[in-house]
Amino acid sequence: MSDTNDDDLVGWPETHFSGHRKQYGDFDAAAFRALLALRTTAQRVENAQGAWFLDAGLTPQKFGVLIVLQAEGEPISLSDLRRYLGTTQANVTGLVAGLERDGYLDRKASTEDRRVSYVSLSRSGKRLVQSLLPGYFGKNKSAMRALTQAEKKTLVTLLGKVSRGFSAQGD
Numbered sequence: 001m002s003d004t005n006d007d008d009l010v011g012w013p014e015t016h017f018s019g020h021r022k023q024y025g026d027f028d029a030a031a032f033r034a035l036l037a038l039r040t041t042a043q044r045v046e047n048a049q050g051a052w053f054l055d056a057g058l059t060p061q062k063f064g065v066l067i068v069l070q071a072e073g074e075p076i077s078l079s080d081l082r083r084y085l086g087t088t089q090a091n092v093t094g095l096v097a098g099l100e101r102d103g104y105l106d107r108k109a110s111t112e113d114r115r116v117s118y119v120s121l122s123r124s125g126k127r128l129v130q131s132l133l134p135g136y137f138g139k140n141k142s143a144m145r146a147l148t149q150a151e152k153k154t155l156v157t158l159l160g161k162v163s164r165g166f167s168a169q170g171d
Contacts, residue, residue: 038162056131075120076120078118099125105119
C-alpha cells in the first residue's frame with residue numbers, strides 16, 4: 001500500500017480522463033497517468049538536484065558529465081560520453097565547453113583522428129566531484145528510502161522499458 005495519494009503525484013484526478021476514453025480510441029488512461037507521474041517525478045528530481053548543485057555552480061547535467069568521467073577514471077571520447085548520458089552530441093559539446101571553461105575538465109584531440117576529442121577530469125574537477133559525492137550519495141539514498149532494494153531494481157527495469165518504448169517511436 002502506498003503512503004501517498006497517486007492524484008498528488010499526477011495532479012489530475014482520474015475523472016478528468018473520462019472524455020478522452022469516449023473520444024479517442026487509442027486512449028489508455030493507465031499509460032497516460034503513468035507518463036504524467038513520470039514527468040512530474042522527473043521534474044521534482046531535476047528541481048531537487050538543481051538545488052543540490054547550486055552552491056557548486058553546477059547543473060544536474062554538468063554534474064552528470066563529471067560523475068561519468070570520475071567513474072571512468074580515464075579519458076573518454078565525446079561520443080562515448082554522449083552515449084553514457086543518453087543525450088545529443090550538441091548537448092554534450094556545450095556541457096563539455098562550459099566545464100572546460102570552468103577548469104573542471106581537460107580535452108585532448110585524438111592522435112589518430114583529429115575529429116575525435118577525449119575528455120577527462122582536471123585536478124580541480126576531481127576535487128570538486130570528491131567534495132560533492134558524499135552529500136550527493138546521501139541525498140540519493142534519502143530520496144529513495146521508501147523503496148526496497150528489489151523495488152529499486154524493478155524501477156530501473158521498468159524505466160528501461162519505458163525508455164525503449166520512446167526510442168522505438170523515433171525520438
